[in-house]
Ligand SMILES: NC(=O)N[C@@H](CC(=O)O)C(=O)O
């Protein structure tokens with residue numbers, strides 16, 4: 001049993017996809033940081049408030065799930081708008097995607113110098129900046145883009161804004177682990193369940209596997225092991241963020257399949273498996289339920305969840321709208337841990 005965990009990085013989408021995805025996240029997590037990369041993206045506090053209303057309207061009856069909203073940083077973002085959104089409790093954080101680094105990020109930041117006024121303001125009011133930490137330039141090898149982001153962008157950014165609260169999201173490399181462990185000042189990192197479970201071979205096992213493709217792309221085995229060490233270390237800088245990112249099958253199984261792995265229905269159960277394999281079940285609570293809340297200055301949830309060791313078969317495909325489905329991530333087909341429903 002542990003305090004209800006929070007998901008510090010999730011894509012809930014909108015419309016039919018939101019109706020499919022939200023109940024899975026709300027079942028497991030008390031709160032979630034909701035990504036703003038809709039099409040078009042959520043770029044202002046007012047748009048974030050409207051999106052939060054749409055999310056609340058499709059929450060299952062009786063759910064106490066709380067969506068924590070973000071807005072998408074663009075070259076045009078106004079410092080006043082985000083600071084006011086933060087003060088009013090509409091916005092929890094600002095999300096920065098380097099332009100064209102990932103799904104629906106075309107409106108992202110083209111040159112970090114253009115957003116320095118916004119960052120200055122955020123630093124002043126203590127508002128976190130969440131980073132998709134990959135450079136977007138196509139000359140850099142896709143497997144090196146996270147390390148290049150740290151070397152070319154993050155080091156400089158943190159030197160210029162030493163008190164800015166930063167989350168390096170969905171980290172995938174030993175270099176990112178090392179950077180976050182040793183950096184001075186307020187920094188944290190989220191780690192997904194899938195990056196703890198698969199390495200890059202999973203994308204090519206017997207053929208091309210589009211459902212194992214996400215960004216940042218899974219790396220070599222050594223990096224996966226470094227992530228497992230970090231997540232299970234008890235270091236409060238590392239916390240749970242599923243990056244559950246549903247896409248329709250037709251968009252994944254395509255000549256140009258999009259990036260994103262949908263893990264919400266089984267994510268906590270898979271994290272539990274990883275912690276068990278590492279002999280660190282006693283540290284799952286810190287990673288899943290305490291560290292992130294502390295970073296964001298929030299109390300842990302008062303509700304609890306219970307995980308039991310009991311193999312089960314998560315749904316493989318979930319319908320969205322009339323015509324298509326989303327595939328659920330579960331690399332071994334079965335999950336070894338099960339979340340007890342309140343009625344169990
Ligand atoms: N992680 C992904 O592979 N995709 C995310 C975007 C993101 O988090 O970078 C998505 O929105 O589909």
Ligand SMILES: [Zn+2]
Nearest residue numbers: 102132215216
């Ligand atoms: Zn991302």
Ligand SMILES: [Zn+2]
Nearest residue numbers: 011035243245
């Ligand atoms: Zn994401």
